[in-house]
Amino acid sequence: MSEGVGVDLENVWIRFGDFVAVREANVQINGGEFFSFLGPSGCGKTTILRAVSGFLEPSDGNVLIGGNNMAGFGPNERPTALIFQNLALFPLMKVWENIAFSMEVRGASAGERRKRADELLDMIALSGQGDKLPSELSGGQKQRVAIARALCAEPDVLLLDEPLSALDLKLRQHMRSELREIQKRVGITFIYITHDQGEALTMSDSVAVMKAGIIDQIADGKSIYDDPATAFVASFVGENNVFRGKVKSVSKDSAIIETNRTGNLRARISSDNQGKLKVGDDAMMFIRPEALDISTNDTSSDTRIKARVTHSEFEGQSYHVFLEGTEGKEMKMSLINRGEDRMYERGKELYLDFDANQAVALPAGELASE
Amino acid sequence: MDAGFIKEFFKRNGVGMGWFLIIAVGFWVVVLIILPQISMFDFSFRNDLPPPEIGGPKDVYTLKNYQYLIFGADGNPDGYNKTDLAVFGKTLLAAAFVTILDLVLCYPIAYYLGQSTGGGMARLFVLLLIIPYWINEILRAFAFRIIFGDSGVINEMLMVIGIIDNPIDFVRENIALYAGLGYAYILLMIFPMYNVIESLDRNQIEAARDMGASWIKIHRRIVIPYAKPGISSGCTMVFMLSAGALAAPQILGGPSSLWFTQIIYQWFNQSVNWPQGSAFAAVLLVTCIIIVLGVMRLFNVNMGDIGK
Numbered sequence: 001m002s003e004g005v006g007v008d009l010e011n012v013w014i015r016f017g018d019f020v021a022v023r024e025a026n027v028q029i030n031g032g033e034f035f036s037f038l039g040p041s042g043c044g045k046t047t048i049l050r051a052v053s054g055f056l057e058p059s060d061g062n063v064l065i066g067g068n069n070m071a072g073f074g075p076n077e078r079p080t081a082l083i084f085q086n087l088a089l090f091p092l093m094k095v096w097e098n099i100a101f102s103m104e105v106r107g108a109s110a111g112e113r114r115k116r117a118d119e120l121l122d123m124i125a126l127s128g129q130g131d132k133l134p135s136e137l138s139g140g141q142k143q144r145v146a147i148a149r150a151l152c153a154e155p156d157v158l159l160l161d162e163p164l165s166a167l168d169l170k171l172r173q174h175m176r177s178e179l180r181e182i183q184k185r186v187g188i189t190f191i192y193i194t195h196d197q198g199e200a201l202t203m204s205d206s207v208a209v210m211k212a213g214i215i216d217q218i219a220d221g222k223s224i225y226d227d228p229a230t231a232f233v234a235s236f237v238g239e240n241n242v243f244r245g246k247v248k249s250v251s252k253d254s255a256i257i258e259t260n261r262t263g264n265l266r267a268r269i270s271s272d273n274q275g276k277l278k279v280g281d282d283a284m285m286f287i288r289p290e291a292l293d294i295s296t297n298d299t300s301s302d303t304r305i306k307a308r309v310t311h312s313e314f315e316g317q318s319y320h321v322f323l324e325g326t327e328g329k330e331m332k333m334s335l336i337n338r339g340e341d342r343m344y345e346r347g348k349e350l351y352l353d354f355d356a357n358q359a360v361a362l363p364a365g366e367l368a369s370e
Numbered sequence: 371m372d373a374g375f376i377k378e379f380f381k382r383n384g385v386g387m388g389w390f391l392i393i394a395v396g397f398w399v400v401v402l403i404i405l406p407q408i409s410m411f412d413f414s415f416r417n418d419l420p421p422p423e424i425g426g427p428k429d430v431y432t433l434k435n436y437q438y439l440i441f442g443a444d445g446n447p448d449g450y451n452k453t454d455l456a457v458f459g460k461t462l463l464a465a466a467f468v469t470i471l472d473l474v475l476c477y478p479i480a481y482y483l484g485q486s487t488g489g490g491m492a493r494l495f496v497l498l499l500i501i502p503y504w505i506n507e508i509l510r511a512f513a514f515r516i517i518f519g520d521s522g523v524i525n526e527m528l529m530v531i532g533i534i535d536n537p538i539d540f541v542r543e544n545i546a547l548y549a550g551l552g553y554a555y556i557l558l559m560i561f562p563m564y565n566v567i568e569s570l571d572r573n574q575i576e577a578a579r580d581m582g583a584s585w586i587k588i589h590r591r592i593v594i595p596y597a598k599p600g601i602s603s604g605c606t607m608v609f610m611l612s613a614g615a616l617a618a619p620q621i622l623g624g625p626s627s628l629w630f631t632q633i634i635y636q637w638f639n640q641s642v643n644w645p646q647g648s649a650f651a652a653v654l655l656v657t658c659i660i661i662v663l664g665v666m667r668l669f670n671v672n673m674g675d676i677g678k
Contacts, residue, residue, distance in 0.1 A: 055576060076582035088573035092595045102581035104591075153581055 004031025004189050005066040005079065005156035007052060012061035014047050014213075021047040023213045025061070029191060029206070034183050036192040038200040038224075039210030040236065040368065045193045046161055048210075052191060053082045053159050065157060081155035085162045087146040089134040095145055096121070096130030102153035120148040123182075140171045147182060157189045164199060176202050197237045201225065209233045211366070217272070226358075229272035231365035234286040241292075241331045242367065243285040247277050255361045256302055257285045262325055266302040267359035282364035289320070289334035291358035295351035303359075305352045307331060309344040319343065323350065407655075414648035435649030454633060454650075461630035462657065464544075465613035468551045472608050473601065475552070476559040480600070481593060483560070484567030485575070499557060511550055511621040518546035518622075542624040550622040551612050558611065559604040566600030567593065599675035606662050613658050630654055 007029040014022040022044045029035045037045040050056040051063055054075035063070045070078055081102075090098050097104070099120050100113035108116075114130070121127050124144035126137075134142055143163060150158055160179075164172045180203045183190045194200050200207045201221035208218045209232070217229035228234035235242060245259035254268050255277055267285045269277055277283060295304055307325035314320075318334045319342035325331040333352060335342050344350065380388040415431045423429065439458075442451035479495075486492040502510070517523050518540035525537040540546045570593065578588045594601070619629035634654070637647030666673070 053580060055580075075576070075580045080580075082577070082580045084573040084577060086571065086573055088571055088577040090574060090578075090592055093591070101578065101583070101591075105578075105582045105584075105587060149581075 004033070004187060006031040006033075007035075007157055007189060007191065008062075008064040008067075009048070009052075010062040010064065012048070012051065012058045012063065014044070014051060014056065015059040020213050022051070022058075025215055027208060027215065027218060029189060031066075031189055032187050033205045034180065034190045034192065034203055036194060036200040036204040036207045037210055038194055038197055038207050038237070040195055042212075043210040044213040045195075045210050049082070049159050049161055049191065049193050052078075052157070053080050054078045055082075079156035080159055081150035081153045081157075082159045083146050083150050083161065083163045085165060087142055087163065087166075089142060089146060089149070091134055093134075094130065095126070095132050095134060095137070098134060098145060099130075099148045099152050101149060116152060117148075120152055123151075123185075124148050139167050140175060143167065143175055144178075147179070151182075151186060155188065157191060158183075160190060160192045162194055162196075164194075165196070172196075172199075179203060201237070209237065211236070211368070223271075226360075227270050227272075228286070228360060228362065229270060231284045231286075231362050232368055234284075234360060234362060236368035239289050239332060240286045241289065242329070243287070244364065245283060245285065247279050247281045247283045247361075250277050250279055254356060255283070257283050257361055259285065262305050262307075263300065264302050265305070265359065266356040267361035268357050270360050270362055273362055277361060277363060283361055284364050284367075285359055285361050287354050287359045289332040290318075290336075291354050292331075292333040292352045293335070293354070294333075295353040297353070298351050303354055303356050305331075305354070307350060307352060309346055309348045309350060311346055312343045314343060321350075323352075410648045411652055413645050414652045416645045418643045418645050435646050436653070438646065439650060439653060454630075457628050457633060458630050458654070458657075460627075461613055461654075462661070464548070464551075464629075465609050468548060468555070468612040469605050469609040471548065471552045472555055472559040473605060476556060476604070477563060477597075477601075480560045480563035480597075481567055481589075484564045484570065485572060499560065503557065507554065508617050508621065510554070511618050514546055514550040514553070514622055515541065518549070539624075541622065542626070544624050544627050547619060547622040547624070547627065550618045551615060554615070554618060555608040555611055558607045562603040562607075563597055563600040566597045570596050598669065598671055602666055602669065602671040602675065605665075609662065610658055613654065 007027075009025045009027040012022060012025040013020065025048060027035075037048060039045050047056065051058050052065070052070075054070065054073055054077070057071065065079060075082070090101065093101070096114060096117035099117040100108070103113045103116060117130055118127070121130050124147060126141060126144060126148075129137070129141070134145065137145065146163065147158075164175050164179075167175060176199055179190075179192075183203075192200070192203065201224070204221055206218060207221055207224050209216045209224060211230075211232045217224060217233045219227070219229075224233060224237050228237065231242075234240050243257065243259040243262055243265060245257040245265075248256045248258040248264055250256075250269070252269075253274055254266060256264050256266050258264050265285055267287075292305075297304070298306075300306070305325060307323035310322045310324055310330055312319060312321045314337075316337065318336050321333045321335065321342065321344055322330040323333065383391060414435055415433065417428060417430070417432055417434070419426075419428060439451055439454055442448065442454075479499075483492050483495060505513075519525070520537040520539070522540075524540070525534075528534045529537065538545075540549075574592055575588055578592055583591070614631055615629065616631045616635060619627070619632055623629060623632075630650070631654070634647050634650045637643050637650060641647075
């Protein structure tokens with residue numbers, strides 16, 4: 001298998017009239033990588049995908065595929081294939097005709113097309129279903145046909161625009177691993193657009209988190225989750241408890257934040273922000289629900305929070321305990337179910353410990369809205 | 371239709387609305403469509419008798435009205451009624467021509483309207499298409515006669531530009547007639563197609579483009595198959611109405627051209643031979659239906675699709 005074809009966005013701006021849909025995007029996607037753009041709806045991620053596929057030209061900057069500038073090349077002239085959010089299968093063509101449509105366009109004979117379609121149907125585990133109409137297939141099967149149709153064109157880069165969003169939860173989770181599987185097998189670059197952080201984290205080699213046209217962070221899933229670059233990333237990816245305050249003291253990689261409600265707390269400074277936080281700056285501190293634990297110690301400390309329970313939930317694999325403490329919003333603590341009862345009564349006071357390495361201090365910024 | 375269905379029908383629409391629907395639709399279908407057609411058919415098999423003899427011994431069923439259309443009057447030396455049959459054939463061909471003309475003209479418009487995002491441009495376009503229909507049909511036909519006349523706008527313009535030296539007789543050449551008929555039914559062709567194309571997912575077109583399909587390919591493989599119900603419903607209406615048109619051929623037709631409907635009209639109004647007129651009308655109706663069904667069969671369209 002070859003190295004794969006990479007995609008570069010160089011200083012890409014996309015404007016619609018006065019509206020800036022994408023602002024100064026600089027992204028390097030390596031050949032053969034599974035790369036995701038993650039962000040809430042309207043953040044510009046689909047716009048970026050359309051610029052890569054050629055349905056849209058950037059207002060400024062360049063899109064490079066395999067090092068070649070794609071300016072002026074239409075969607076049919078680029079080595080990309082796009083899978084649409086609603087799949088856009090052709091309803092009046094049989095499944096095999098759908099899959100082999102790109103070959104039909106190139107003038108391949110019916111025999112060749114059928115042969116290739118059948119090979120692809122084998123690959124997506126739909127052997128013998130070629131003569132059905134798309135409407136006769138289930139959601140997951142249609143999904144796989146759309147992938148096969150895109151792969152049939154033998155693209156160097158496959159672009160996927162939230163293709164799983166129409167599926168139910170179970171199927172979506174199943175298709176995640178299947179997509180990853182297919183990507184490994186064909187070895188081409190996948191660029192995946194999603195607002196679902198679970199999809200982005202589980203499948204991707206790299207994730208770009210976007211907010212209102214701006215890419216906040218590009219990193220692997222673990223770094224995005226554990227080492228967010230901005231308050232938006234910290235609050236958008238996964239659940240997080242936020243504490244607002246001011247920087248009281250700061251070292252190279254950690255800081256003490258004087259929070260508005262919860263006293264002084266110690267946190268690690270995320271790697272992108274080291275040296276940027278100064279004493280007296282407005283700051284935010286984030287602690288994940290699973291990073292909190294019940295303390296057996298009740299002395300005050302900069303890694304301990306005292307809070308009152310508002311209610312508890314049991315979710316099978318874990319207990320979620322909600323506590324008063326942070327401003328405006330409840331604080332959430334998730335405890336793995338290890339057999340003991342963790343359904344705390346309303347009003348009970350608890351001391352919560354956390355590891356300062358698992359708490360992240362960031363410059364104050366816009367949070368993701370729920 | 372079981373009792374449950376009727377109950378459900380009234381429950382869904384309410385008693386008042388339910389009865390209104392039943393009575394209105396029933397009146398429309400039975401009194402306005404079925405009964406007149408039956409009496410027409412009945413007429414077509416009768417002798418042309420003066421009123422006192424109706425119901426008398428001479429009032430028997432006969433095929434002579436149909437015989438006349440095919441073989442002409444008794445003792446016709448030609449063997450066949452060549453005049454009427456030729457007009458009949460020409461009418462059907464001309465109606466088919468008008469249908470194809472409208473289809474070719476209207477498909478791009480319907481596609482543009484259906485796939486545009488419904489902005490101001492598209493709305494203006496629809497308005498421009500509809501407004502001319504505020505003018506009544508006969509007035510429009512006369513307007514066409516003036517435009518296409520010897521000293522009409524078109525001839526004047528062609529002569530000013532220098533393409534022609536003498537005016538073209540558009541009326542004699544039937545160009546005015548085809549233009550008038552085509553124009554009269556443009557909306558009936560556009561709207562059914564527009565309706566269907568509007569519901570075509572734009573992503574399908576983009577997907578095809580992404581896979582390298584040319585515009586011709588996209589239309590041939592994706593848009594036209596999808597729009598087929600609309601195309602056939604538009605074509606059916608335009609064909610039926612063109613074949614049955616009376617005012618436009620009367621006003622815009624050349625002196626040598628006669629539309630089959632004009633012959634029917636003459637039988638009813640000038641010769642006052644209703645049975646003969648009914649027979650001609652019945653033949654036209656049945657032939658048109660057969661042609662439409664045949665073409666639908668050819669292009670693999672179901673009756674149910676037309677209602678879409």
